[in-house]
Amino acid sequence: MVPTGQVAEKQACEEPRQDHELKSWRCLVFYLCFFGFMAQLRPGESFITPFLLERKFTKEQVTNEIIPMLPYSHLAVLVPVFLLTDYLRYKPVLVLQCLSFVCVWLLLLLGTSVVHMQLMEVFYSVTMAARIAYSSYIFSLVHPSRYQRMASYSRAAVLLGVFISSVLGQALVTVGHISTYMLNCISLGFILFSLVLSLFLKRPRRSLFFNRSILAREALPCELDQMHPGPGRPETGKLDRMLGTCRDSFLVRMLSELVENARQPQLRLWCLWWVFNSSGYYLITYYVHVLWRSTDSSLSYNGAVDAASTLLSAITSFSAGFLNIRWTLWSKLVIAIVIAIQAGLVFCMFRTQDIWVCYVTFVLFRGAYQFLVPIATFQIASSLSKELCALVFGINTFLATALKTCITLVVSDKRGLGLQVRSQFRIYFIYFLMLSITCFAWAGLDGLRYCQRGRHQPLAQAQELRSPLETSVQAINLQDGDLRGPKPSAPQLLSEDGMEDDRGDLRVEAKA
Numbered sequence: 001m002v003p004t005g006q007v008a009e010k011q012a013c014e015e016p017r018q019d020h021e022l023k024s025w026r027c028l029v030f031y032l033c034f035f036g037f038m039a040q041l042r043p044g045e046s047f048i049t050p051f052l053l054e055r056k057f058t059k060e061q062v063t064n065e066i067i068p069m070l071p072y073s074h075l076a077v078l079v080p081v082f083l084l085t086d087y088l089r090y091k092p093v094l095v096l097q098c099l100s101f102v103c104v105w106l107l108l109l110l111g112t113s114v115v116h117m118q119l120m121e122v123f124y125s126v127t128m129a130a131r132i133a134y135s136s137y138i139f140s141l142v143h144p145s146r147y148q149r150m151a152s153y154s155r156a157a158v159l160l161g162v163f164i165s166s167v168l169g170q171a172l173v174t175v176g177h178i179s180t181y182m183l184n185c186i187s188l189g190f191i192l193f194s195l196v197l198s199l200f201l202k203r204p205r206r207s208l209f210f211n212r213s214i215l216a217r218e219a220l221p222c223e224l225d226q227m228h229p230g231p232g233r234p235e236t237g238k239l240d241r242m243l244g245t246c247r248d249s250f251l252v253r254m255l256s257e258l259v260e261n262a263r264q265p266q267l268r269l270w271c272l273w274w275v276f277n278s279s280g281y282y283l284i285t286y287y288v289h290v291l292w293r294s295t296d297s298s299l300s301y302n303g304a305v306d307a308a309s310t311l312l313s314a315i316t317s318f319s320a321g322f323l324n325i326r327w328t329l330w331s332k333l334v335i336a337i338v339i340a341i342q343a344g345l346v347f348c349m350f351r352t353q354d355i356w357v358c359y360v361t362f363v364l365f366r367g368a369y370q371f372l373v374p375i376a377t378f379q380i381a382s383s384l385s386k387e388l389c390a391l392v393f394g395i396n397t398f399l400a401t402a403l404k405t406c407i408t409l410v411v412s413d414k415r416g417l418g419l420q421v422r423s424q425f426r427i428y429f430i431y432f433l434m435l436s437i438t439c440f441a442w443a444g445l446d447g448l449r450y451c452q453r454g455r456h457q458p459l460a461q462a463q464e465l466r467s468p469l470e471t472s473v474q475a476i477n478l479q480d481g482d483l484r485g486p487k488p489s490a491p492q493l494l495s496e497d498g499m500e501d502d503r504g505d506l507r508v509e510a511k512a
Contacts, residue, residue: 025141028141028202029138029141029150029153031197031200031201032134032137032138032141032154032201033153033154033156033157034157034197035094035194035197035198035201036134036154036157036158036161037157037158037160037161037164038161038190038193038194038197039097039098039101039134039161039191039194039197039198040158040161040162040164040165041161041164041165041168041187041190041194042101042165042187042190042191043165043166043168043169043172043183043186043187043190043303044105044169044180044183044184044185044186044187045165045169045187046166046169046170046302046303046305046306047169047173047180047183047300047302047303048108048184048289049062049289049290049292049293049302050180050293050300050302051108051180051181051183051184052066052117053293054180055112057114057117059290059293059294059420059421060414060420061114062290063287063290063412063420063421063424064412064413064414064418065114065118065414066114066117066118066121067121067286067287067290067412068408068409068412068413069118069121069122070121070124070125070286071282071286071401071404071405071408072405072408072409073121073122073125073126074125074128074129074401074405075398075401075402075405076125077125077126077129078129078397078398078401079398081093081126081129081130081132082129082132082394085130085132085133085136085207086136086207087207089140089203089204089205089206089207090133090136090137090140090203090204090207091133091137091198091201091202091203091204092203093130093133094130094133094134094137094198094201095195095198095199096126096130097126097127097130097131097133097134097198098191098194098195098198099195100123100124100126100127100130101123101124101127101191101194101195102188102191102192102195103120103123104120104123104124104127105184105187105188105191106188107119107120107123108120108184109181109184109185109188134154134158135154136390137201137204138150138151138153138154139151140204140206140207141202141204159310159314162306162310163307163310163311166303166304166306166307166310167303167304167307168303169183169302169303170301170302170303170304170307171303172186173300173303174301266327266328266331266379267379267380267384267392269331269332269335270331270375270376270379270380271380271392271395271396273335273372273376274376274380274396274400275396275399275400275403276400276403276435277339277342277369277372277435278369278396278400279400279401279403279404279407280342280404280428280431280432280435281342281365281369282400282404283404283407283408283424283428284346284349284362284365284425284428285366287412287421287424287425288349288358288362289302290421291349291350291358291421291422291425292355292358292359294421294422295352295353295354295355295358296355299355301359305359305362305363308363309362309363309366309367312363312364312366312367312370313366313367313369313370314370315367316367316368316370316371317370317371317373317374319371320371320372320373320374320375321374321378323375327375327379329446329450331379332439332442332443332446333439333440333443334372335372335439336436336439336440336442336443338368338369338371338372339432339435339436339439340432340433340436340440341364341368342365342368342369342432342436343429343432343433343435343436345361345362345364345365345368346361346365346425346428346429346432347429348361349361349362349365349425350422350425350426350429380392380393407431411424411427412424
């Protein structure tokens, strides 16, 4: 039994250490959020399309040769960068992202040919794939009970950076009468500063998959059997041991768990929405600046529209967190209505000749999409462990990228149909219209089944969306390596549609 004096002395020694650790992680989180804010300050990004057209690149070259390289290269680098992010423990990938941004703007300023601009798109695809490093880095710094709050801090830093960057770019062009070339030089200066900041980030000691903490690892049964074979159990051969190790490996266990969870209807529904809707969303944002330029080449309020759409997206995303309905019954109908609204907005974009209508419809289009993103995030994450969340969102992002790459190859690329921008938007309108019709039909069938069963028979239990305040009280037990342990309320790794996505939205808009 420990004497009382020793206990008091031990507690007195631990208190200063806890205070030091508290100050330490607060400083780290503040520095990471500051880095995230500064990394978004690229005021010239909203005006890349006017800059390219001023450099004597034609609309056909921008639409059918330069922009299609972005989804192609993004698909190629997405999986390697995702794996390297976890294996290298975040910081090297953040440095790589900043270096890639430097290459993007150097090629933009110094490049003179279509090949140079296509190479610029390749480097930018690396920055898009590397966004996962920032969104997941912060979770390695703090205790699981603080995940929800820290995620809100990091997201707020990104949104604020995007908003300030867009407003600054528009003010410099409209009020300061600065050329787009000088605006891109200013952007390069901010990027170099963020590169310096990335060099001083702390490298975590653990990550989600490859560098799991010792306490989080579980001894595999096959390994225990090899070390301590039972008296009545003969030692197996080398091949059997290898097969047993593979069967009980962390990745295989995750995949088997994923197959079991894939039977949940709500999980399948929101994953399908993520893949199909985000593909159409990013195709719109890739080419919307070209559409604006075709509608009216005399006005250029790209930065103001980006700022307004960012603000509306933040408002709709936040409001969605407090929407409380019976998602088992109404999810398909809500999705169908939102997609129908998106289809109507896309129709207005390519039919109108008024640039202000184009601006307003795009702002509303982004807001409608961002309204469903947090709902999908919570619905998917509510029944999965944090590792499965990362895997599911990674798969969703890969499938969405593959789909938009195929559509780009057929519709936009000069080796395919090579359509002009208004013809492309007509195709995208048909795409969203077919999605909405499918969802309405799906919702109608569910309604008929519900009426046939009768109201007295409840639907299968499904996860309901909860507000951030409610979800923040849940703590994730990192020290439990079992995938069937406590489930998080939100994923630690977001696809390009979640965390990344706000600056990603603006960048792909600006690139179009």
